[in-house]
Amino acid sequence: MLSSQPYRGTRDFYPEKMAKRNYVFDTWKKALQKSGFVEYDTSIIENAELYIQKSGDELGGEQLYSFHDKGDRHIALRPEMTPTLARIVANKMGELRFPLRWFSIPRCFRYERPQKGRLREFFQLNYDIIGVEPGGADLEILMATINIFKEFGATKDQYKIIFNHRKVLDNWIEANGMESKKKLIYAVLDNWFKLTLDQNKEKLSTELNNTEIENIIKLTKKEGPQWDQYLEIANQTPELKLILKTTKELDDVDIEFSPTIIRGLAYYTGLVFESFDKNPDNNRAMCGGGRYDDLLSLFGKEAKSVGVGMGDVTWEEFLTNWDLWPKDIINKENDKVGLMPFSLEEVATMQTETIPELEKQGKKYEFDYDFDRSENKRWKELKKRGCDEIIKL
Amino acid sequence: MLSSQPYRGTRDFYPEKMAKRNYVFDTWKKALQKSGFVEYDTSIIENAELYIQKSGDELGGEQLYSFHDKGDRHIALRPEMTPTLARIVANKMGELRFPLRWFSIPRCFRYERPQKGRLREFFQLNYDIIGVEPGGADLEILMATINIFKEFGATKDQYKIIFNHRKVLDNWIEANGMESKKKLIYAVLDNWFKLTLDQNKEKLSTELNNTEIENIIKLTKKEGPQWDQYLEIANQTPELKLILKTTKELDDVDIEFSPTIIRGLAYYTGLVFESFDKNPDNNRAMCGGGRYDDLLSLFGKEAKSVGVGMGDVTWEEFLTNWDLWPKDIINKENDKVGLMPFSLEEVATMQTETIPELEKQGKKYEFDYDFDRSENKRWKELKKRGCDEIIKL
Numbered sequence: 001m002l003s004s005q006p007y008r009g010t011r012d013f014y015p016e017k018m019a020k021r022n023y024v025f026d027t028w029k030k031a032l033q034k035s036g037f038v039e040y041d042t043s044i045i046e047n048a049e050l051y052i053q054k055s056g057d058e059l060g061g062e063q064l065y066s067f068h069d070k071g072d073r074h075i076a077l078r079p080e081m082t083p084t085l086a087r088i089v090a091n092k093m094g095e096l097r098f099p100l101r102w103f104s105i106p107r108c109f110r111y112e113r114p115q116k117g118r119l120r121e122f123f124q125l126n127y128d129i130i131g132v133e134p135g136g137a138d139l140e141i142l143m144a145t146i147n148i149f150k151e152f153g154a155t156k157d158q159y160k161i162i163f164n165h166r167k168v169l170d171n172w173i174e175a176n177g178m179e180s181k182k183k184l185i186y187a188v189l190d191n192w193f194k195l196t197l198d199q200n201k202e203k204l205s206t207e208l209n210n211t212e213i214e215n216i217i218k219l220t221k222k223e224g225p226q227w228d229q230y231l232e233i234a235n236q237t238p239e240l241k242l243i244l245k246t247t248k249e250l251d252d253v254d255i256e257f258s259p260t261i262i263r264g265l266a267y268y269t270g271l272v273f274e275s276f277d278k279n280p281d282n283n284r285a286m287c288g289g290g291r292y293d294d295l296l297s298l299f300g301k302e303a304k305s306v307g308v309g310m311g312d313v314t315w316e317e318f319l320t321n322w323d324l325w326p327k328d329i330i331n332k333e334n335d336k337v338g339l340m341p342f343s344l345e346e347v348a349t350m351q352t353e354t355i356p357e358l359e360k361q362g363k364k365y366e367f368d369y370d371f372d373r374s375e376n377k378r379w380k381e382l383k384k385r386g387c388d389e390i391i392k393l
Numbered sequence: 394m395l396s397s398q399p400y401r402g403t404r405d406f407y408p409e410k411m412a413k414r415n416y417v418f419d420t421w422k423k424a425l426q427k428s429g430f431v432e433y434d435t436s437i438i439e440n441a442e443l444y445i446q447k448s449g450d451e452l453g454g455e456q457l458y459s460f461h462d463k464g465d466r467h468i469a470l471r472p473e474m475t476p477t478l479a480r481i482v483a484n485k486m487g488e489l490r491f492p493l494r495w496f497s498i499p500r501c502f503r504y505e506r507p508q509k510g511r512l513r514e515f516f517q518l519n520y521d522i523i524g525v526e527p528g529g530a531d532l533e534i535l536m537a538t539i540n541i542f543k544e545f546g547a548t549k550d551q552y553k554i555i556f557n558h559r560k561v562l563d564n565w566i567e568a569n570g571m572e573s574k575k576k577l578i579y580a581v582l583d584n585w586f587k588l589t590l591d592q593n594k595e596k597l598s599t600e601l602n603n604t605e606i607e608n609i610i611k612l613t614k615k616e617g618p619q620w621d622q623y624l625e626i627a628n629q630t631p632e633l634k635l636i637l638k639t640t641k642e643l644d645d646v647d648i649e650f651s652p653t654i655i656r657g658l659a660y661y662t663g664l665v666f667e668s669f670d671k672n673p674d675n676n677r678a679m680c681g682g683g684r685y686d687d688l689l690s691l692f693g694k695e696a697k698s699v700g701v702g703m704g705d706v707t708w709e710e711f712l713t714n715w716d717l718w719p720k721d722i723i724n725k726e727n728d729k730v731g732l733m734p735f736s737l738e739e740v741a742t743m744q745t746e747t748i749p750e751l752e753k754q755g756k757k758y759e760f761d762y763d764f765d766r767s768e769n770k771r772w773k774e775l776k777k778r779g780c781d782e783i784i785k786l
Contacts, residue, residue, distance in 0.1 A: 006436055012435045040411050042399065044514070
């Protein structure tokens with residue numbers, strides 16, 4: 001006998017769970033459409049080389065679902081959307097009107113050990129503005145992110161957005177004469193709050209002297225002349241000015257500029273940001289994004305871009321943590337009982353002569369076939385809802 | 394350099410194409426929700442055995458995308474939804490309240506030669522009523538199918554539904570003493586209109602005598618005592634009576650009872666039906682469904698059911714053939730030009746002091762960054778739409 005369990009690390013969306021998923025997707029869409037984004041999608045199957053070429057990345061390595069099709073093509077299930085986005089933009093470069101404001105909610109696959117917040121099959125909202133210089137579009141994507149939270153009814157007590165800028169950090173490192181140690185500083189800042197202060201110090205001490213280490217620590221605390229210098233550099237970065245000015249004026253959002261947001265060693269070239277659930281039980285980043293200017297280089301083309309990704313699993317945890325699910329979604333299935341489907345009602349209206357009589361008497365009725373009052377629970381429920389009569393078809 | 398083409402037999406849904414797909418899916422959903430159905434979904438990855446066990450079926454054979462994951466589990470991308478539906482119903486048998494009215498729009502995969510109307514990756518709407526005896530639910534699923542067509546604005550000149558009943562055909566074959574030849578008769582009727590009359594005769598002549606062959610031909614023409622006998626048997630089949638009576642009264646639908654709808658040799662046990670595009674260029678069935686009572690047998694359980702499937706590719710061809718796409722979907726992308734996204738507008742309102750002045754003067758304005766009137770086509774389009782001024786952020 002076959003097992004009826006789903007494949008490990010994947011989910012069966014029974015109707016109630018599906019209603020929740022639909023609510024999340026629909027609300028993401030609604031918020032992004034208001035912000036001028038349009039939806040795209042692609043096949044989940046891609047040429048495996050699209051991921052393998054980015055050597056050293058685990059997404060293209062041990063986590064990749066790849067295999068050969070019956071024509072011996074080496075194919076893969078997409079582990080993320082960005083390489084695919086690059087492919088389809090490159091493929092119609094001449095026909096598209098830039099900047100593109102595009103979003104998608106791709107189903108993605110990663111072979112990893114299933115755990116809280118991580119599955120083998122998940123959905124990841126991606127939204128990107130493509131083909132536009134740094135500046136206004138970076139602010140726009142931050143605002144679009146905030147509008148997503150607002151569309152779900154989330155308030156500033158529930159989430160926080162933290163942003164940084166790679167150019168500011170680079171310039172600060174340079175101004176403090178640590179250019180040659182940039183890689184180490186990036187790596188340590190990227191994990192700053194995951195380790196203890198002593199552990200961070202120890203890591204930095206492999207290349208930095210004591211003064212330099214103290215400078216870094218002051219910077220992460222946003223204190224002293226180190227932080228003043230960082231802010232001064234930030235205010236002299238033209239593409240960041242509008243962002244700093246605007247975010248300061250947002251009363252209803254907790255948004256912070258901080259040198260500790262790095263987002264790995266990957267392709268980001270300017271703004272980087274993440275959002276966090278303020279509930280300490282859910283401390284993974286809820287979304288991450290930033291400016292990446294070499295999106296299309298795999299295909300020998302260029303389009304400067306800024307984009308964000310967020311996963312459905314973490315997002316659902318956030319909504320559950322803060323009780324942000326609308327009540328009518330949770331109860332929807334229960335309300336269906338005793339509600340006769342349109343198609344059946346149509347049939348019934350044609351086939352029964354009892355209705356005019358019942359209506360004259362002011363009685364409430366429902367339709368059903370194969371209905372046995374004595375053993376059917378539904379009759380009790382219908383009575384509770386004020387139903388007087390069942391019309392059997 | 395990597396190719397930027399999609400994998401063979403799959404589609405990239407650029408925004409305009411995605412808007413069309415969304416329109417189809419949303420309209421399917423709307424129609425089915427009105428008919429009391431609720432949505433479910435699952436992972437696209439299943440245990441490969443789920444398909445391989447049905448030996449002899451090409452879906453579980455040469456058309457199956459199957460491979461081993463990194464833990465050496467033999468897995469497959471679903472080629473159809475019905476085995477998965479059986480799995481998830483079997484898995485929660487005790488918790489579910491029957492009958493279920495469930496629908497899903499799964500992404501499915503079949504390794505075949507891509508051609509008109511057939512792709513390697515496609516979507517297939519499935520809707521089923523599960524756990525209910527033959528009769529009312531069969532009619533309900535026919536009505537739900539009609540309501541889908543109506544929801545798209547299709548009229549009786551554009552599509553046709555043809556239904557048959559396996560029990561009626563079985564009884565008619567028996568009444569004419571051809572029980573032992575049933576398999577051949579089913580196989581020939583299943584392809585009746587795909588071959589010439591002579592070809593059909595030749596096939597039948599391997600087992601049937603001349604009188605029997607003439608009886609079959611008369612039956613397919615719905616003529617003579619053969620057809621009268623068929624109708625008489627139909628009217629004595631209790632679970633078909635309500636269907637025959639109701640469908641006769643539908644003035645706005647072209648629906649026909651005919652012995653030539655068979656739907657293969659597969660698992661159907663009662664009602665079978667298909668719908669057709671009346672445009673002769675699109676002569677494949679648009680949907681097919683029927684009563685199948687052994688859905689859960691793979692899992693050692695039982696739930697009598699009736700269900701339908703229809704593919705997105707054929708459906709889109711139908712809408713295109715009859716020009717049933719709403720105009721605002723096709724033009725949606727073009728209308729976006731000059732429409733400033735909400736998120737940017739919010740920023741702009743905070744950051745510019747020019748707006749009150751322009752409004753006093755009754756002028757229309759738009760926002761943008763990196764905007765150069767001299768070379769940008771957008772300015773011309775905006776002017777055409779009555780825009781007086783661009784506010785640069």
